[in-house]
Amino acid sequence: MNSIQLLIKEICEEENIKFSLISNDWIIVMEKDDQIHYLIGMRFDLNNYVSAKICNDKYACYSALKYNNIPVCEYHILYKDTSREEVLNTFKEYNSDIVLKANKGCYGDSVFHVKDEEELFSKMELLFKKNYSISMCPFYDIKCEYRVIVLNNDVELIYGKMRAIIVGDGVHTTYELLCEFNKPFFEKIDHSDLDFVLEKGKEYAYSFKHNISKGAKPFKITDKDLYNRLSDLAISATKKLNLNFVSVDIVELYNNELKIIEINSGVITNICDYFPDGEEIAKRIYKRAVLACFEK
Secondary structure: OOHHHHHHHHHHHHOOOEEEEEOOOOEEEEEEOOEEEEEEOOEEOOOOHHHHHHHOOHHHHHHHHHHOOOOEOOOEEEEOOOOHHHHHHHHHHOOOOEEEEEOOOOOOOOEEEEOOHHHHHHHHHHHHOOOOEEEEEEOOOEEEEEEEEEEOOEEEEEEEEEOOEEEOOOOOEHHHHHHHHOHHHHOOOOOOOOOOEOOOOOEEEOOOOOOHHHOOEEEEOOOHHHHHHHHHHHHHHHHHOOOOEEEEEEEEEOOOOEEEEEEEOOOOOOOOOOOOOHHHHHHHHHHHHHHHHOOO
16 A cells, blocks of 8 residues: 555544455545445545546636636647647747646646747647647746645645755755755655756756656745635635635746646645654545545
8 A cells, every 4th residue: 555545544444434445456445334435546536526527637627717717827728630820829929938738747747848839849749649638828937836725615734835946056066955955855866967066156946847746845834914815716716616625736926926727636745754744734634534525
């Protein structure tokens, strides 16, 4: 069993819920008092099928949020037969500075920052090998990204995701400075191409992505006004899309504007290696989600 399955098993044992694994350990089955519920990965059966499907497609999620007048990052859908003219027109409309991504990707995979036409069509060809549709988005100059975990219209947790950006000191290698920034992530990667020393004062960004799986570091929110703004936006989105248990990813632009970038029906915290009480927080959230299944 993986760490999440072990955690759910522990919660089930504490709550007198029968825990089983089926389908080659892909599906968790939870049973109590003549009720049965299922869990795949980190997707609970708390969300209805249609709402969960909307979340799992980035363009569909954008469309539903925009329809409900909820602030959201712009998306433009592309298919294999989308005309070259439409692709180029949209690319130019977005100032030839875009992000190209798979509509059903996760963990920041299959996401590319593109600034020239040749690379645009090259990345499109690559993405269409595994995807029926993809999205082109304008590149936003993001100040910070936040994750808001919502369960039944209550915010369970909000944390920020700080990109891996370092400043050279003329002494330490880029890899050493990145490890100083985020040791849990960078100590595990191949660093053969990071063993160079940056000039003093020179900035280096490991990735343009704010994913923790791409080196970003989570941090707790201390600004109460920001916390409330993030909460209000996330809850308004989950209510409009009829969602019960999700994580809402929100970006803050340099003008302090907040926009939703995506909603995830699979709730992953990624905080256990970073917060002293990370495991306790994760267990609390998942326990409430498990118990919510049996409150239906």
